[in-house]
Amino acid sequence: MLSTLNDFKQYFNLTEKEIEGAKKVIDTFPVRCTEYYASLANRNNPNDPIKKTVFPTAEELKDFLPDDPLKEEIQSPVSGLTHKYPDRVLIVATNYCPVLCRFCMRKRNWKKQSFVITKEQIDEITKYIKTTKVRDVLISGGEPLTIPDEILEYLILKLKEIETVDIVRIGSRLPVVAPNLLTEKKIKILERGEKVWLNTHFNHPAEVTKSSKEAVKKLLKAGIPVNNQTVLLKGINDSEETLYKLFSTLQRIKVRPYYLFRCDPVNGVFHFATSVEKGLEIMKNLKKKLSPLALPYYAVDTYRGKIILFPEGAEYKRDEKGYLFKVEDVSILLP
Secondary structure: OEOOHHHHOOOOOOOHHHHHHHHOOOOOOOOOEOHHHHOOOOOOOOOOHHHHHHOOOHHHHOOOOOOOOOOOHHHOOEOOEEEEEOOEEEEEOEOOOOOOOOOOOOHHHHHOOOOEOOHHHHHHHHHHHHHHOOOEEEEEOOOHHHOOHHHHHHHHHHHHHOOOOOEEEEEOOHHHHOHHHOOHHHHHHHHHHOOEEEEEOOOOHHHOOHHHHHHHHHHHHOOOOEEEEEEEOOOOOOOHHHHHHHHHHHHHOOOEEEEEEEOOOOOOOHHHOOOHHHHHHHHHHHHOOOOHHHOOEEEEEEOOEEEEEOOOOOOOEEEOOEEEEEEOOEEEEEO
């Protein structure tokens, strides 16, 4: 595990300027990466996408937004659970990740003491889900598949028992950043859950390796569908060519490209954001080349939910303050 700036020198050619910039960041936003994921980088490429994903820059300290702009914490009726949509809830099982991606939407949780959901919390959460008759549960983090297997099994089987719950989605990057941690035991637990789908997070073709393909194959063999949510990231994957290769490759290994997200407006992250127009232009061109099964929805996330934008007829207004979207009867301004 890489957890200091010096550790990264084994995998990246770092300039003094890059190291000095990173030093300013790590007390606020630390570093962590698996050796496997760092090894995917081309150390001779100063703009390598893997390096940009995990190595900090001083731009992360440009705070100008609320700490929780998606308002997850104030929509939390029970500890560890967010209820934003009528029929869906989010469970944050931990704030630990083996790889700290610099564009993480929950980067605020890096500053908190490490936590893992407890059985007592799970009991309270499942009681709430039964009462509200929720049908769709997303388990995320941090990396939810790093919690102890005993806790994971307890959570998955408790959700399986709830009659109104039709689907349990696991938001996990393990197939991408640490496929060796996706053990047979964990897959067996997910298989026993019966309702489980896995949403993973490939952002670049360089992440699709022999090891990640094998991890995906094991999940599919266990009857666990695999979808993908990509974040559009400036300087990493914001080109038609890169995303064409990514989405067509994912389709080849039976991973459904589901969402392409505009980077969330989150402190320490927003320097990765492209314009909305950039994403629409890319999607317009990809639509001519990819079948619908390989083409994700392009979406902007807000505290009121996701807004799906289509290349033709995307509805929003733009002025000097940012983008104005309308969700039902509420207007939402994003930078």
